[in-house]
Amino acid sequence: xxMSSGVRGIMRLEKxxxxxxxxxxxxxxxxxxxEEDDKGQKVTITTHRPKxxxxxxxxxxxxxxxxxxxxxxxxxxxxxxxxxxxLEDNRPLYDPLLPPAKAWEHLNSLGKSRRPLPxxxxxxxxxTQKHVAIAMAHALRSCGSAxxxxxxxxxxxxxxxxxxxxxxxxxxxxxxxxxxxxxWRREARQVIPGLQTRELSRIGRTASMNxxxxxxxxxxxxxxxxxxxxxxxAVVSSTSAKLGGGWHGAMATRYTLxxxxxxxxxxxxxxxxxxxxxxxAHLKREGAYAVxxxxxxxxxxxxRAALDEAIAYPVCPACGQxxxxxxxxxxxxxxxxxxxxxxxxxxxxxxxxRYVEGEYSQYIxx
Numbered sequence: 001x002x003m004s005s006g007v008r009g010i011m012r013l014e015k016x017x018x019x020x021x022x023x024x025x026x027x028x029x030x031x032x033x034x035e036e037d038d039k040g041q042k043v044t045i046t047t048h049r050p051k052x053x054x055x056x057x058x059x060x061x062x063x064x065x066x067x068x069x070x071x072x073x074x075x076x077x078x079x080x081x082x083x084x085x086x087l088e089d090n091r092p093l094y095d096p097l098l099p100p101a102k103a104w105e106h107l108n109s110l111g112k113s114r115r116p117l118p119x120x121x122x123x124x125x126x127x128t129q130k131h132v133a134i135a136m137a138h139a140l141r142s143c144g145s146a147x148x149x150x151x152x153x154x155x156x157x158x159x160x161x162x163x164x165x166x167x168x169x170x171x172x173x174x175x176x177x178x179x180x181x182x183x184w185r186r187e188a189r190q191v192i193p194g195l196q197t198r199e200l201s202r203i204g205r206t207a208s209m210n211x212x213x214x215x216x217x218x219x220x221x222x223x224x225x226x227x228x229x230x231x232x233x234a235v236v237s238s239t240s241a242k243l244g245g246g247w248h249g250a251m252a253t254r255y256t257l258x259x260x261x262x263x264x265x266x267x268x269x270x271x272x273x274x275x276x277x278x279x280x281a282h283l284k285r286e287g288a289y290a291v292x293x294x295x296x297x298x299x300x301x302x303x304r305a306a307l308d309e310a311i312a313y314p315v316c317p318a319c320g321q322x323x324x325x326x327x328x329x330x331x332x333x334x335x336x337x338x339x340x341x342x343x344x345x346x347x348x349x350x351x352x353x354r355y356v357e358g359e360y361s362q363y364i365x366x
Contacts, residue, residue, distance in 0.1 A: 020058040094135035133162035178237035200236040252317040255310035266309035
């Protein structure tokens with residue numbers, strides 16, 4: 001499969017003093033056949049299927065191998081060399097034939113409070129789950145991320161809990177679908193001895209509450225105070241986790257500038273700011289370090305005054321997209337900006353049309 005996908009690239013092989021370059025790829029083969037339908041009419045049906053092709057370059061010429069018999073002979077002749085080259089470039093992080101004794105012994109201590117499965121002499125993780133847990137731990141240490149893929153009932157939850165305990169990754173956070181929150185909490189307590197779990201569901205307040213409740217903050221503070229012990233896992237449903245990060249949204253700020261005939265206050269504030277910058281540069285050249293901090297404070301105040309002459313609005317911190325309303329019937333952006341904490345009354349809808357977007361960085365340096 002690695003050969004036919006082409007991701008391996010060109011490989012150099014040698015056998016009996018004969019060298020050749022090898023590269024594989026997959027092509028689509030069209031197969032057509034004719035048959036009669038219910039009305040007795042002939043219909044041509046064409047199907048497409050993938051086909052593996054291997055190309056070789058040798059001193060005696062170029063060969064394209066695309067028949068099953070020829071591919072079988074090629075793999076019988078060079079299969080061992082291909083496997084060695086592929087393993088050299090894709091060394092496994094874990095050898096199941098040589099599991100680390102310490103990690104294996106640690107995983108043997110988990111899951112003892114559950115009933116043994118059919119065929120098990122005693123409760124605990126299955127051997128396959130132990131191997132996968134150790135391999136996942138190696139992947140997390142080496143790559144920073146890992147993925148378990150398996151059918152329902154293979155024990156993905158149990159294996160993941162084994163990884164958490166094997167890495168001593170506490171406190172841990174689990175994000176799962178809402179209907180699996182009780183299952184995660186129940187299995188976590190059954191698999192890991194002495195574990196404490198808590199569901200995170202509330203951030204902020206409801207209409208019937210007169211104070212804020214933050215389950216995230218309470219969980220962290222209780223764990224730091226030792227109230228949950230060392231081994232603690234917080235479980236949050238994916239629907240709750242996507243609602244937001246707290247009380248304030250994540251955003252960056254940009255500005256709209258007045259049109260040229262309305263920029264009098266802004267230009268005046270900008271001139272004052274530029275004079276203060278020139279004075280700061282002069283003090284640096286003169287070596288007047290004793291008064292530099294005072295001049296910097298003046299510069300910050302004047303910069304803020306210049307910014308106050310523009311209207312701030314939120315944008316996405318990643319892409320810079322302006323947050324605007326859309327009309328349901330047209331799905332087009334409207335001209336309404338969301339003004340954030342303006343230092344002067346926001347413009348009326350009529351006045352808002354007099355403002356245009358501008359790059360503020362060309363006027364005020366940060």
